[in-house]
Amino acid sequence: MNAPLFKFEYFNTDVSLIIAFAIGIAFGIALEKGGFGRATILASQFYFTNMRVLKVMFTAIVTAMLGLYFLSVVGFVDLSLIYLTQTNMLPMIVGGLIAGVGFVIGGYCPGTSMVAVATGKIDAVVYVIGMVFGIFIFGEMFPSIENFFNSGFMGSVTLPAYFNLSYGFVVFLVVLMAIGAFAAAEWGEKKMAAKAGKEKQ
């Protein structure tokens, strides 16, 4: 086991910030190249006209997941040292619903809004100001919602652990699901394009 490199003290925290900046640059380039700096493209996901969000996101998840799985099987990466956000089921479900509604209303998610700001989108600047306001409200309300925030605690738990399946089998299921989703997305886009074509005539 040699990785995660930082956990094996190959470099210190100061160096990690330079790495953070470099990885951020690559992240920003990928998001911009994907068209995620534009709210109209992101929002079209929810009208089935352009399924880029789903395609990019699931391809990225599958790529990183397969890479990690492979590197752990060959003994390079210790999966147990990779940070897992703890699961608090109910607040995550409620937070996810609020975030989903906010996504369609605002047109961006936090990461994509940064790229949109960097490429000159005024609505993204306003969106980020709104996000700061939302975080501030959350912070001010925190003492009264702290109990809810910490409710439904399940610890750091993975899908394989929760469903009592092997890691490799869940990886396989996610790949299958992604392929199904890609096929559905391609089919849906063609349907919507055909419909749009008919309406024009």
Add this chain to the structure above:
Amino acid sequence: MISLTKILTHAFEKDESHVHIEMKEKPYSNPYLVGVGLGLVLLAAFVIMGRGLGASGALSTAVAVTVNKIAPEHTSQNNFYKEYIGDENTNPLMDWLIFQTLGVLVGGFISGIISHRVKKGIEKGPRISSKMRLIYAFVGGGLLGYGAKLARGCMSGQALSGGAVLNLGSWAFMMMVFAGGYAAAYFMRRQWI
């Protein structure tokens, strides 16, 4: 005088058309290729640092530090702010997510410049005014900020990073984001289509 205006207008038009050809936007890349690229960036973060990508965390630190500057008494009573401020031995701004998010701004700008896609404007559908669009942008941003904090992360930290490490809560979050998005899409259709 009239001829001068004509010449100027002509020159300007010519110049603009020239600029237009030069600055033609390049089309966006193939989504599956971008996905592989993004996945490799995420994999690099896991292998090098042992953690995934994030976005909302940097803003949370910024909010917490600002509130702490104005009212330190107030933040010391609040576990949310306290977590982002940390103890006196660390500077909360020397943080992985802050530097990573600065990188996203730089990377997005570089990629946009190369492909001639850096252009001042407002993203919206044809049936909504710019003013309404900006109001929605603020409201949506506010909801995202609030929701992401409640869920301990946003699309980057939870859906993408947590998704790749098969985190149970992250997958629940991701499903709920799509559910919330599709449920609200009908009511927002005038903004986008």
